[in-house]
Amino acid sequence: MATAQYRTLLEQIVHESPWTVDETCQAFELKARQMQEPATLSPRQLARWMRGDVGQARSVSKRVAEAFWGHRFDVLLGSPDDVPEFERYSGTAAPGLSVDVESLEAAAVMAAHESFEHAARIAGTVDSDDISLLQESVLELARGYQAKPPLQLLTEARHIRNVAYLMLDKTRRPAQTSELYQVAGQACGLLSVVSFDLARWDAAEEQARSARTYAELIGDAHLEAWSRGTQAFIANWRGHSRRAVDLVASSVENAPAGVATARLRAIEARAWAELGHPDRVKESLRLADIEMEQAPINEVYGATGGEFGWGPSRHAACAGTALVVVGQGESAAVRINDAITLAPEDPLGGLEPARAQIDLATAELLAGRLDASLDSLTVVWEIPAPHRRHGITGRMEQIARHLTGRDWRDTSEAVELRDQIEVFNSEAVSRLALPNL
Known part of the structure; x- marks a missing residue:
């Protein structure tokens, strides 16, 4: 035989x-x-x-x-x-x-990373082509961020950062040093976001601070504004909304006009929402909208896209999130529906559609439409467990809390939905221990 x-x-x-x-x-x-x-x-x-x-x-x-x-x-x-x-x-x-194919591909990528890191370690000099490869790798990772599970992103971003560190030890050329600090800063920025997605707050904040330090070192105003905004975003999710407002206030004056400032203002709106100030939410969103309207099309982080992007779809979704928090369900639904409609025309805008769908479900609940809320969650249940980031599970927990309110707690549909959310979140990969960074 x-x-x-x-x-x-x-x-x-x-x-x-x-x-x-x-x-x-x-x-x-x-x-x-x-x-x-x-x-x-x-x-x-x-x-x-x-x-x-x-x-x-x-x-x-x-x-x-x-x-x-x-x-x-x-x-x-x-x-x-x-x-x-x-x-x-x-x-x-x-x-x-x-x-599964994803596991095999990840193994191949891991092997390639090990080869590249070893080559960088033993090389006597830094090749400009290798720096170009790193630059493209970190931007490609940012653009494909939403398509990969957090643990895979963690591995790849850490690899890019570590290779940048190895190369920095081998060059004293100012131009190469500046390029490598930028790569390291961008990689730390992605590590910050993936740490957030894994609900590891201290790691997320530390990586965001590192990204900001590299940005300040080389005078990259866009990366600095992005890093400060990420720090504010993390602070707000941790329940430190006043600190988030202060971080934006200390950043917005020196941030580049356009999408960089629009992002800061949108994050500020969400912090004011958590603090219970709807009037300030409205003003921050007004300022954010003005910046988006005036933003040049070819701005660095707008053009780079992905996790570094801030396109019209992501902007509208963030505004909708702020309005959800202050209980303005109808207005929130309008902005979030705009975000979902704009997403196909805004492929580099950085919007994760699932998060928008969950926020839309919450907005529909606030507006008293349970059936519409259930419809909004249809695509969410299909998300594989390794892709269930904290931005998704955290929002699902918020829906579950809304369902315990007086309007819904005794309805069979609400009880069933709460149970479904509990199972969905319990399966999420974010419950895993985060490896050392």
């Missing part, structure tokens, strides 16, 4: 897959993190499993192995000829290989 050369099904899977043993182990450990299981796999341990030596395999490792390769553990360590009929693989690739 064709499989007779293999001692175990696992050995056949590994040998016939396109991945090296190291890449397979990396993908296994990534799968473990996605499953929130404390399992690791070394090449030596994998080799033992491949020859059928189970040794002292832990239950947690067996669970991950079964999810990773798509077979019961005893089947994996048995002969390929003994696979039960209902578990047989009918395709042309390695039998039983059920590793």
